[in-house]
Amino acid sequence: MPLDDQTPGQKPGEARQFKVVGTRPLRPDGIDKVTGRARFGADMSAPGMLIGRVLRSPHAHARIRSIDASKAEALEGVKAVVTRADFGAGDDDVADILDNCMAGEKALYDGHAVAAVAATSAAIARKALKLIDVDYETLPHVVDVDAAMKPDAPVLHEGLSDETVPDGVSQNVVHRVEFGHGDVEAGFAKADKVLERSFKTAATHQGYIEPHACLATMGTDGIADLWVCTQGHYMVRNTCAAILGIDQGKLRVTASEIGGGFGGKTTVFLEPVALALSRKANRPVKMTMTREEVLRATGPTSSTSIDVKIGMNKDGKITAASADLRYQGGAYQGSPADMGSMTAFAPYDLENVKTVGWDVVTNRPKAAAYRAPGAPMAAFAVESVVDELAKGFGLDPLDVRLKNAAREGTKSSYGPTFPAIGLEATLQAAKDHPHWKAPLGPNQGRGVACGFWFNFGGDTCVSLNITPDGTVTLSEGNPDIGGSRASMSMMAAEELGIPYDQVRTVIADTGALGQNEVTDGSRVTFAVGLATIKAARNAKKVLCERAAMVWGIDPEAVEWADGCARPAGDNAGKFPPMSLKEIAAIASNTGGPVAGHFEVNAEGAGVSFATHMVDTEVDPETGAVKVVRYTVFQDAGKAVHPAYVEGQFQGGAVQGIGWALNEEYIYGEDGRLQNPGFLDYRIPVASDLPMIDTVILEIPNPGHPYGVRGVGETSIVPPLAAIANSVSEAAGVRMTDLPMSPPKVLAAIQNG
Amino acid sequence: MSQIHVTTKINGDTTEYLCDPEETLLDVLRDRLALTGAKEGCGTGDCGACSVTVDGRLVCSCLTLGAEADGCEIDTIEGMADGEKLHPLQQKFLEHAALQCGICTPGILVAAKSLLEKNPSPTEEEARYWLAGNLCRCTGYDKIIRAVMDAAEEMRRAS
């Protein structure tokens, strides 16, 4: 029974002809979302529900001498108060996460949770927080990455540095990584020019519009339910179970619709606290964060300080490249310095390359993943130097990138050898695009940059059930963050040969499927898509067996094509095709219901590259920068739903625009965040922007049956650099410090 | 602290509620009336996710008190479709894939509807400035603006 990657009649090596994949159907959750009835994290309630609120540290760094909650507990309407004392030691694996959710001995940043209250109303809960007495001993703090590395910097955690960290730096340096190959010093010696530059990027926040929210119910028997907006409800289950010391199987987590995550909802903040409050009060507890809490206590990305050195010959060939990348990851270890170091030079085929990354802790909220974590800042630094060198030699920056571009067979700067990749295709498409030739106006500049992301696979489960009337329900375990239910329904329909609207995809709760990795690493369309296709193939196998049973022929003699079981060739016998509907209708009499499922730790995600091109205009009077034209060129492998692929390209580009031009965490001398709101932490608005043009390249990923690569993250990697290159050209001065806010650009122009 | 009795019309239906003096209209809609289509993205008037109209005027319901709505007509996302018939903006948002996560969508639809009531033929720039108070973090606004312009055109043709 041929159930392989080819459609019937397709010759080996010929591109597969898709019927559903590549079209643009309406999304299945669309009507719910345009009518306001889709339920997000904060939209759920339960009978007898309490409202939980968190008390947060006003200090950047302080020892917690004692907490007295007796007055709060005595307030009418208060049903539970928890502090760290209400949590056990927890597993070592989750020690940092627990400490981040509820401070232990020390408050490590402004906004760090120190206690929480559940009360019959939000007003009472807020009042109760004011009645909690925390006795703090304030300590010296540090928020800047370079300052935190100095030997005399205030230390957050004693003895955290591991064996990779050399002597002579602060204990705030947790870990050092190194990647590369060849001999960079020899390579620099051969170069016509060696350029060395230092860069800084400010911390930015993912800025999802939906604040964190959850509704927890936990009984004294340890059976618990949690409704939560998250990128991974299986992760929430496992993490909360470990923190609370309960069995994973007893905690059922249901993912709400999610109002954006971008990596920031790949960990827990409120969830263990809500469960602990619910356990103590023995009532459901709902918790939501305010925007201020979101900015002070969740997810920002690392701020960084990066040195890059590149040697280039007159013809544009890079002879050697090195970078030193320092990332502060907030109050706990785990900044993406490693991924920054791996991705920095990934677009290039280099003989001599070396990157060193430093993971540093500071008195800031723990950095969470943000769309291609670690990569945009590294690309900003590297692509700026490549650009400056190219322009210095009078070379076309796209030609220089093409000359050095990684391709199939390139040994990447971080180790593996690339299979078929799409970088050159994006560069060539950029070169051929009218944007590249369009004239620029006064005070305008054009920048280009490349970016890379690994893409992830990971644990994935899909269950595909065929109903008695022959429609299909598909259960997957990954929250749909930007249209993935549509993509899964499309891939299932494609594989089964039925119309798209015959498949409904739902996000199952943690009780319904095995373990699923979070929605991260641009993994879902790849990995869940792969599992969907394999689950459909398993179902088709059963469907063919049922037809064979009816026809009284060998199951091997039945094939599946165009939504029907058919005898495979004339020798199999002459029977009219049996449709999915017909087989479903007799399923009960031919052995029982038909389903297909697939569980896998998906590998072969297929790396992804993009090239971005941007025109900016700089106002020489004010330093304000306006983005006037933007084009994204990115390899999608195979675009399952092109509209949502374009959406990922556009969204990533615009987040990058915000990062490049406006967004930054601003700390005062006191170590407190000065701009915890959308007024002062300014993300791009509609009037800041032009249309974002997109060009989808499709270089099939050999690791996916349809060639799909993840697309969500690569799109934020090039914009910081592309915009910096553009602004530098427009302003006539090299910009090395993000964000390029008006005062900085003006100062750069004035200081030449 | 005694509660205030308020009588309003919400999406055309007379509605009464009691609310605390400091309670926002957004909290009333969401927590008392179970109209959770308006979202709280910031609570400070900076994101537009809570957009509703009060007597036809576009407001951030997080900055409006529940008590202020007494005697007013309030329209929310829940009242935008006419029975089973979606408003052209809703339909165009679906067709243009103008939403990814969809948390901003109710607010943007309410704001866009209010734009088209005032200005049936906005330029792209006018649409962008009108919607500048509605944050979307997912889409980069491209498809949102296209959907609004397309809906405007369709509504002009239909009228």
Ligand code: FES
């Ligand atoms: S919640 Fe009202 S403007 Fe953001």
Ligand code: FES
């Ligand atoms: S679609 Fe997610 S914020 Fe707009």
